[in-house]
Amino acid sequence: MTANPGPAAPRDEFPLLTIVEHPLVQHKLTLLRDRATPTKIFKELVDEIAMLMAYEATADLPLQEVDVETPLERARGARVGGKKLTLVPILRAGLGMVDGILRLVPAARVGHIGLYRDHDTLQPVDYYFKIPGDVAERDFFVLDPMLATGGSAAAAVTSLKRAGATRIRFLCLVAAPEGVRKLTQTHPDVPIYTASLDRGLNDLGYILPGLGDAGDRLFGTR
Ligand code: PRP
Ligand code: URA
Numbered sequence: 001m002t003a004n005p006g007p008a009a010p011r012d013e014f015p016l017l018t019i020v021e022h023p024l025v026q027h028k029l030t031l032l033r034d035r036a037t038p039t040k041i042f043k044e045l046v047d048e049i050a051m052l053m054a055y056e057a058t059a060d061l062p063l064q065e066v067d068v069e070t071p072l073e074r075a076r077g078a079r080v081g082g083k084k085l086t087l088v089p090i091l092r093a094g095l096g097m098v099d100g101i102l103r104l105v106p107a108a109r110v111g112h113i114g115l116y117r118d119h120d121t122l123q124p125v126d127y128y129f130k131i132p133g134d135v136a137e138r139d140f141f142v143l144d145p146m147l148a149t150g151g152s153a154a155a156a157v158t159s160l161k162r163a164g165a166t167r168i169r170f171l172c173l174v175a176a177p178e179g180v181r182k183l184t185q186t187h188p189d190v191p192i193y194t195a196s197l198d199r200g201l202n203d204l205g206y207i208l209p210g211l212g213d214a215g216d217r218l219f220g221t222r
Pocket of ligand 1: 152
């Protein structure tokens with residue numbers, strides 16, 4: 001029997017969660033889950049899904065009115081206002097989501113947060129933090145394909161807030177209810193975007209049905 005990917009009624013419990021249900025996202029996510037998908041295709045799929053998800057996650061960015069000279073006359077136009085959007089991939093696997101989003105928002109800045117999940121305790125261990133200045137006025141998108149126990153995501157957001165960030169969203173490809181719960185309880189102001197809310201975690205903290213180890217599949221280190 002094919003496993004049901006997710007719980008029955010997630011939306012009431014997780015009001016901050018947006019599941020991007022666009023058919024192209026769901027099609028590509030299914031290819032991504034497939035254990036037979038090779039590293040090269042896996043990388044391309046993560047890149048494409050991240051771009052499609054960013055389209056949704058940027059839908060309410062504020063606009064400024066501007067004038068533009070067309071070849072025929074002056075017209076009213078609009079451009080995204082405020083400080084440049086900042087993408088913050090959680091190393092390593094979050095790196096796979098950066099280029100796709102940069103194709104959509106080429107002016108975005110990129111910070112980095114280095115975290116890995118200890119295999120025994122499942123607790124996040126941090127090793128790197130670098131983000132652009134003017135933190136308080138920027139919108140931050142924290143990127144990581146996997147939201148499992150939520151430990152890494154919650155720690156990354158805590159580090160960003162400690163540095164002064166106030167406007168933070170979290171973008172992942174696959175989330176477990178445990179991770180959404182943890183991130184929502186720790187940071188109730190942070191909207192979460194995912195392509196799927198899966199069923200849960202196994203004893204080793206892997207998402208079921210999930211897609212396996214995202215970092216290993218992206219970088220061929222399996
Ligand atoms: C994976 C994943 C997340 C984290 C999710 O990274 O990319 O960062 O685990 O798990 P959590 O929600 O339980 O914290 P991993 O620690 O394997 O590091 P890697 O990207 O360097 O492989
Ligand atoms: N990290 C991954 O890469 N995959 C999981 O399923 C859980 C954590």
